[in-house]
Amino acid sequence: xxxxxxxxxxxxxxxxxxxxxxxxxxxxxxxxxxxxxxxxxxxxxxxxxxxxxxxxxxxxxxxxxxxxxxxxxxxxxxxxxxxxxxxxxxxxxxxxxxxxxxxxxxxxxxxxxxxxxxxxxxxxxxxxxxxxxxxxxxxxxxxxxxxxxxxxxxxxxxxxxxxxxxxxxxxxxxxxxxxxxxxxxxxxxxxxxxxxxxxxxxxxxxxxxxxxxxxxxxxxxxxxxxxxxxxxxxxxxxxxxxxxx
Amino acid sequence: xxxxxxxxxxxxxxxxxxxxxxxxxxxxxxxxxxxxxxxxxxxxxxxxxxxxxxxxxxxxxxxxxxxxxxxxxxxxxxxxxxxxxxxxxxxxxxxxxxxxxxxxxxxxxxxxxxxxxxxxxxxxxxxxxxxxxxxxxxxxxxxxxxxxxxxxxxxxxxxxxxxxxxxxxxxxxxxxxxxxxxxxxxxxxxxxxxxxxxxxxxxxxxxxxxxxxxxxxxxxxxxxxxxxxxxxxxxxxxxxxxxxx
Amino acid sequence: xxxxxxxxxxxxxxxxxxxxxxxxxxxxxxxxxxxxxxxxxxxxxxxxxxxxxxxxxxxxxxxxxxxxxxxxxxxxxxxxxxxxxxxxxxxxxxxxxxxxxxxxxxxxxxxxxxxxxxxxxxxxxxxxxxxxxxxxxxxxxxxxxxxxxxxxxxxxxxxxxxxxxxxxxxxxxxxxxxxxxxxxxxxxxxxxxxxxxxxxxxxxxxxxxxxxxxxxxxxxxxxxxxxxxxxxxxxxxxxxxxxxx
Numbered sequence: 226x227x228x229x230x231x232x233x234x235x236x237x238x239x240x241x242x243x244x245x246x247x248x249x250x251x252x253x254x255x256x257x258x259x260x261x262x263x264x265x266x267x268x269x270x271x272x273x274x275x276x277x278x279x280x281x282x283x284x285x286x287x288x289x290x291x292x293x294x295x296x297x298x299x300x301x302x303x304x305x306x307x308x309x310x311x312x313x314x315x316x317x318x319x320x321x322x323x324x325x326x327x328x329x330x331x332x333x334x335x336x337x338x339x340x341x342x343x344x345x346x347x348x349x350x351x352x353x354x355x356x357x358x359x360x361x362x363x364x365x366x367x368x369x370x371x372x373x374x375x376x377x378x379x380x381x382x383x384x385x386x387x388x389x390x391x392x393x394x395x396x397x398x399x400x401x402x403x404x405x406x407x408x409x410x411x412x413x414x415x416x417x418x419x420x421x422x423x424x425x426x427x428x429x430x431x432x433x434x435x436x437x438x439x440x441x442x443x444x445x446x447x448x449x450x451x452x453x454x455x456x457x458x459x460x461x462x463x464x465x466x467x468x469x470x
Numbered sequence: 471x472x473x474x475x476x477x478x479x480x481x482x483x484x485x486x487x488x489x490x491x492x493x494x495x496x497x498x499x500x501x502x503x504x505x506x507x508x509x510x511x512x513x514x515x516x517x518x519x520x521x522x523x524x525x526x527x528x529x530x531x532x533x534x535x536x537x538x539x540x541x542x543x544x545x546x547x548x549x550x551x552x553x554x555x556x557x558x559x560x561x562x563x564x565x566x567x568x569x570x571x572x573x574x575x576x577x578x579x580x581x582x583x584x585x586x587x588x589x590x591x592x593x594x595x596x597x598x599x600x601x602x603x604x605x606x607x608x609x610x611x612x613x614x615x616x617x618x619x620x621x622x623x624x625x626x627x628x629x630x631x632x633x634x635x636x637x638x639x640x641x642x643x644x645x646x647x648x649x650x651x652x653x654x655x656x657x658x659x660x661x662x663x664x665x666x667x668x669x670x671x672x673x674x675x676x677x678x679x680x681x682x683x684x685x686x687x688x689x690x691x692x693x694x695x696x697x698x699x700x701x702x703x704x705x706x707x708x709x710x711x712x713x714x715x
Numbered sequence: 716x717x718x719x720x721x722x723x724x725x726x727x728x729x730x731x732x733x734x735x736x737x738x739x740x741x742x743x744x745x746x747x748x749x750x751x752x753x754x755x756x757x758x759x760x761x762x763x764x765x766x767x768x769x770x771x772x773x774x775x776x777x778x779x780x781x782x783x784x785x786x787x788x789x790x791x792x793x794x795x796x797x798x799x800x801x802x803x804x805x806x807x808x809x810x811x812x813x814x815x816x817x818x819x820x821x822x823x824x825x826x827x828x829x830x831x832x833x834x835x836x837x838x839x840x841x842x843x844x845x846x847x848x849x850x851x852x853x854x855x856x857x858x859x860x861x862x863x864x865x866x867x868x869x870x871x872x873x874x875x876x877x878x879x880x881x882x883x884x885x886x887x888x889x890x891x892x893x894x895x896x897x898x899x900x901x902x903x904x905x906x907x908x909x910x911x912x913x914x915x916x917x918x919x920x921x922x923x924x925x926x927x928x929x930x931x932x933x934x935x936x937x938x939x940x941x942x943x944x945x946x947x948x949x950x951x952x953x954x955x956x957x958x959x960x
Contacts, residue, residue, distance in 0.1 A: 297616070297639070300616040303612065304609065304612060304613050327609070328606075328609075328643050328644050328645060328649070329609070329610075329613045329641065329642070329643045330641065330642050330643075330644070331613065331617075331639070331640075331641045332639060332640045332641070333638070333639045334638035334639060361818075364794065364817070364818075364819070365819075367793065367794060368794050368819045368821065371787070371790040372821075393823070393824035394787070394821070394822060394823045394824060395821075395822045396819065396820065396821045396822070397819070397820050398818050398819045398820075399818050399820070400818060404818070542861070542884070545861040548857065549854065549857060549858055572854070573851075573854075573888050573889050573890060573894070574854065574855075574858045574886065574887070574888045575886065575887050575889070576858065576862075576884070576885075576886045577884060577885045577886070578883070578884045579883035579884060
């Protein structure tokens with residue numbers, strides 16, 4: 226059994242975050258929360274999202290797993306007018322998810338979850354913590370886009386830097402310590418990432434103003450932020466690229 | 471002789487309604503009104519539009535028929551600035567329609583009307599009347615678009631429903647009687663329509679807030695609404711699709 | 716040596732004006748001003764732009780010539796937030812131009828100037844002067860776009876006219892003397908121009924409200940206007956088309 230009511234803006238946050246990595250996702254329904262874990266087809270990035278009962282207007286659930294086509298949920302969101310809460314109910318007989326928005330009833334078949342891979346979040350020791358305003362990250366991405374397909378993230382005890390190097394051109398955004406929300410860094414770390422993944426992830430963050438990044442040297446970056454007005458938590462994990470030189 | 475002055479917003483209404491079905495149309499000028507009838511090339515839909523002298527700022531006319539390229543009139547509309555009335559005059563010698571907007575004079579050759587088919591509006595007995603707010607119709611169309619290429623319109627004594635059925639998914643918008651402006655329906659009627667036609671027609675309705683639909687069982691739907699602040703009337707007629715099951 | 720600081724809106728004016736004709740341009744730096752001359756690859760149009768020291772927030776320069784990729788400067792402009800001045804510095808060792816916007820540093824390689832042709836502005840006697848508001852020119856272009864690929868500019872002692880003639884249609888915008896800012900014309904002159912060039916040039920004029928046009932009969936048109944709040948001057952020169960009839 227799963228029956229919930231949710232504000233469109235909260236459902237939108239969930240959908241946008243997941244849609245950066247996959248088209249179909251397994252929604253793990255627990256008694257007091259919804260958990261979604263997903264890994265992209267190329268196994269470069271991973272997401273773990275959990276949102277507690279309190280992030281919903283109503284929430285009644287037994288434990289269950291629902292395979293959901295994310296694009297179809299996006300279509301439902303387009304039907305919501307301001308103030309329209311969205312009701313979601315699992316129809317077990319028909320194996321359908323039934324959405325109710327205003328006077329509209331939208332029934333969608335569930336996706337078979339056996340084909341959806343279950344990501345194992347690796348155990349990583351990431352010594353450095355940098356908390357940055359999303360807006361600054363977006364600015365750094367915008368600057369890199371015209372120069373390279375990669376972006377290097379560097380933290381030192383003095384600050385945080387996003388940089389890209391092209392054949393003839395280069396660009397960097399330097400954020401000294403006082404422009405950061407938080408910085409824990411004893412010695413310099415640096416990793417290179419695919420810009421498209423990093424960009425899509427950061428662009429999917431709608432409401433959080435601060436992202437906490439956990440970093441190492443040539444190591445994955447973990448990006449943590451909250452959603453649903455603090456009732457939900459998201460962790461993105463992105464694998465590094467090995468630098469050719 | 472035909473000489474008129476019209477507000478850009480009124481000419482825009484006329485043009486958008488006609489453009490959903492044809493690129494070229496025959497404007498039948500009468501002494502006290504303008505009438506346009508058109509049928510789309512596939513003979514699936516038909517329009518009849520009439521606008522009285524009072525819908526124009528100025529209107530002087532003998533009876534005549536003008537073949538007009540609708541796209542060219544759209545271009546003239548793009549030249550109008552707020553408050554610019556548009557003057558239209560038939561230059562019989564040159565067989566041109568001459569538009570005047572601000573300091574611009576735009577002369578366009580008339581289209582030969584012999585190639586433009588003259589639709590015969592069929593005599594239909596449509597027992598059911600439903601008046602719906604355009605906004606609700608648009609919402610139903612938006613919901614159907616992701617599910618199917620067809621939309622079923624159903625009226626019962628209790629209300630009106632727009633529904634679409636896909637292979638795995640379905641959607642419906644139910645409007646109970648109290649959300650309708652008018653409902654005359656003794657027994658249930660239902661017809662299936664091509665969604666693209668229905669959608670284009672409804673999207674062309676700019677100012678009317680209410681559309682009166684006349685319906686039967688597996689029968690065409692007639693959609694009536696007013697334009698030009700009540701000085702004009704439009705009837706759209708759309709043929710049904712035969713349901714495969 | 717070249718080191719300057721400039722408001723984004725001024726750099727944007729410069730870039731848009733040059734970009735209508737070329738992708739790469741030679742910036743001639745003088746002690747008290749910046750001069751850019753360019754001719755389009757088809758040698759149909761030419762631009763000469765000069766902006767004095769006073770159009771910049773800071774300006775320190777020896778004489779030098781810099782080959783600049785205009786598209787890359789456009790990318791830098793996209794990074795500027797309101798109020799962000801843009802610093803530009805020539806790094807002679809690396810042969811790079813270094814832009815600083817907020818916390819971002821963008822380094823771009825200079826383009827070899829030997830491949831960039833140096834336009835010779837011809838000595839023309841253009842007897843007629845017409846000063847027109849840019850907005851009116853834009854309106855005339857908009858009207859012509861749907862009718863022809865050419866636009867004829869005509870001046871008489873009574874006014875100025877922009878006209879286009881298609882196979883079946885025609886359009887003209889007539890501006891009588893009292894709608895012009897200035898008119899010096901003893902006898903009628905008329906020249907025909909390629910609409911795309913004329914349109915791109917006029918659309919690149921952002922802040923000047925008035926363009927001064929110097930004209931002859933079947934002769935190039937010279938268009939003069941100021942930029943950077945009067946601290947800079949631009950001259951566009953456009954070659955005429957020979958009329959086939």
